[in-house]
Amino acid sequence: MGEWIQNQIEVMASDLEIELKSVVHSIFTFTADPSFLKNDIRVKPDLDSLGALGDTGWYCIRSILWAANYELPKTVTALREPIFNESGVILACGSSFQWEDGKVATFQGSFLSNLTMDLTVIGTEGTLHINDFIIPFEELSATFSTASRSGFTDLVTAWNPRPSDHIVMTDLPQEVRMVRQFASLVRSIKESGAKPDNTWPTISRKTQLVLDAVKASIEKGFEPVEVVS
Amino acid sequence: MGEWIQNQIEVMASDLEIELKSVVHSIFTFTADPSFLKNDIRVKPDLDSLGALGDTGWYCIRSILWAANYELPKTVTALREPIFNESGVILACGSSFQWEDGKVATFQGSFLSNLTMDLTVIGTEGTLHINDFIIPFEELSATFSTASRSGFTDLVTAWNPRPSDHIVMTDLPQEVRMVRQFASLVRSIKESGAKPDNTWPTISRKTQLVLDAVKASIEKGFEPVEVVS
Numbered sequence: 231m232g233e234w235i236q237n238q239i240e241v242m243a244s245d246l247e248i249e250l251k252s253v254v255h256s257i258f259t260f261t262a263d264p265s266f267l268k269n270d271i272r273v274k275p276d277l278d279s280l281g282a283l284g285d286t287g288w289y290c291i292r293s294i295l296w297a298a299n300y301e302l303p304k305t306v307t308a309l310r311e312p313i314f315n316e317s318g319v320i321l322a323c324g325s326s327f328q329w330e331d332g333k334v335a336t337f338q339g340s341f342l343s344n345l346t347m348d349l350t351v352i353g354t355e356g357t358l359h360i361n362d363f364i365i366p367f368e369e370l371s372a373t374f375s376t377a378s379r380s381g382f383t384d385l386v387t388a389w390n391p392r393p394s395d396h397i398v399m400t401d402l403p404q405e406v407r408m409v410r411q412f413a414s415l416v417r418s419i420k421e422s423g424a425k426p427d428n429t430w431p432t433i434s435r436k437t438q439l440v441l442d443a444v445k446a447s448i449e450k451g452f453e454p455v456e457v458v459s
Numbered sequence: 460m461g462e463w464i465q466n467q468i469e470v471m472a473s474d475l476e477i478e479l480k481s482v483v484h485s486i487f488t489f490t491a492d493p494s495f496l497k498n499d500i501r502v503k504p505d506l507d508s509l510g511a512l513g514d515t516g517w518y519c520i521r522s523i524l525w526a527a528n529y530e531l532p533k534t535v536t537a538l539r540e541p542i543f544n545e546s547g548v549i550l551a552c553g554s555s556f557q558w559e560d561g562k563v564a565t566f567q568g569s570f571l572s573n574l575t576m577d578l579t580v581i582g583t584e585g586t587l588h589i590n591d592f593i594i595p596f597e598e599l600s601a602t603f604s605t606a607s608r609s610g611f612t613d614l615v616t617a618w619n620p621r622p623s624d625h626i627v628m629t630d631l632p633q634e635v636r637m638v639r640q641f642a643s644l645v646r647s648i649k650e651s652g653a654k655p656d657n658t659w660p661t662i663s664r665k666t667q668l669v670l671d672a673v674k675a676s677i678e679k680g681f682e683p684v685e686v687v688s
Contacts, residue, residue: 252572253551255484255565259581261608307539309565310683311557322482324563326553328540334553336484336538336565343481343581345609345618348588352488352572359577359590361604362618369616375590379490380574387598387632389574389591403616454539 253352254297254335256290258364259322259343267341273319281320283444286339289347289364291444292437294327294335297351297358302436303327303335305454308447313342325444328454355379357393371399465525482581483526483564485519487593488551488572496570502548510549512673515568518576518593520673521666523556523564526580526587531665532556532564534683537676542571554673557683584608586622600628 271277312323322340377393500506541552551569606622
């Protein structure tokens with residue numbers, strides 16, 4: 231998810247006083263073709279042995295941490311019946327996450343289901359939906375919907391207020407913005423003597439910690455695993 | 460979810476050759492007001508003691524069974540950290556379901572989060588999203604989106620094809636259609652000597668069986684529970 235859309239969503243959530251923190255669900259699936267399922271490094275136990283967890287699950291976990299202000303969950307409990315290939319690499323899996331404050335999240339990731347990228351965040355007072363949170367439907371725009379204090383009409387036959395859709399434009403694609411950001415961080419170290427920015431490695435490390443806990447929970451027969459930073 | 464929209468979605472899924480069966484997620488949450496949380500029969504242990512599971516969970520389970528052609532899951536494993544009130548009635552909970560053929564589903568239901576009604580069904584070749592599956596956003600229309608064999612543009616900077624939105628109109632609201640259907644079933648028994656139609660009680664009983672299994676899983680410390688018909 232590009233920073234430009236993240237920023238826009240954060241401003242919107244703040245405007246609507248949405249507390250983005252009760253229930254989160256994230257999905258990333260795609261149908262890998264037979265050649266991928268046979269040859270790709272992501273399905274080889276001696277290469278990227280984390281399979282669909284390391285690929286699709288990474289994005290889901292990262293999006294959930296974003297919704298949780300990067301606060302690590304207390305425990306991670308993998309969902310039962312992940313699918314493995316004949317070498318024991320994960321082709322589909324999921325997990326639930328539990329935080330100290332009662333917040334919960336789930337994700338589902340798979341190489342075996344049609345391309346889908348959903349992030350749903352439900353707080354006490356609002357809901358956020360985004361259905362293209364990794365690669366946007368269109369290169370120079372991204373869409374999401376928000377709802378605030380949703381309810382029904384008097385006769386409970388329709389919603390009032392209804393959720394509203396938002397489109398955010400960008401002049402540069404997210405990949406260009408990422409490279410630009412990286413170059414700018416390098417330049418500020420080389421030319422201005424700045425220290426390395428810890429934002430990105432911190433987020434990556436937290437994502438990896440949660441991902442490793444999901445793997446451990448699968449290996450322990452779907453028992454809850456504590457996330458220790 | 461009204462039958463009129465169910466029928467339309469089933470026709471659409473069949474046209475697109477979507478196999479609606481790999482990964483399903485359903486959410487129904489609403490923010491109950493303080494009076495509901497104190498006085499409603501749904502939060503009283505000696506009245507509707509199933510709480511948010513019996514209310515919001517019922518709709519989620521029913522929608523998941525619809526997506527699974529009413530085939531019962533093999534096992535049900537409740538998600539950890541449900542929220543209870545001081546009388547021990549569930550205010551928020553969730554579960555995962557596992558079928559023999561590798562299909563999986565999850566749901567989340569709650570009295571404590573903003574009104575949200577999502578059903579997401581992902582098959583090998585297509586995806587269905589509906590965000591108002593219980594009460595439609597508007598009384599005389601309902602919306603859903605479908606995607607079939609989704610993929611990316613050559614440079615993986617956008618989707619091709621994109622999901623498409625659909626609006627289904629109805630001349631009568633779903634509540635009127637339900638009463639009309641019920642009256643028609645009664646009339647065919649009274650006037651034409653027909654036998655009772657088993658469709659609706661069969662679906663209700665299956666929903667209750669799964670719901671009871673979720674309750675049992677919560678009581679057994681989130682262990683998997685077999686669903687026996």
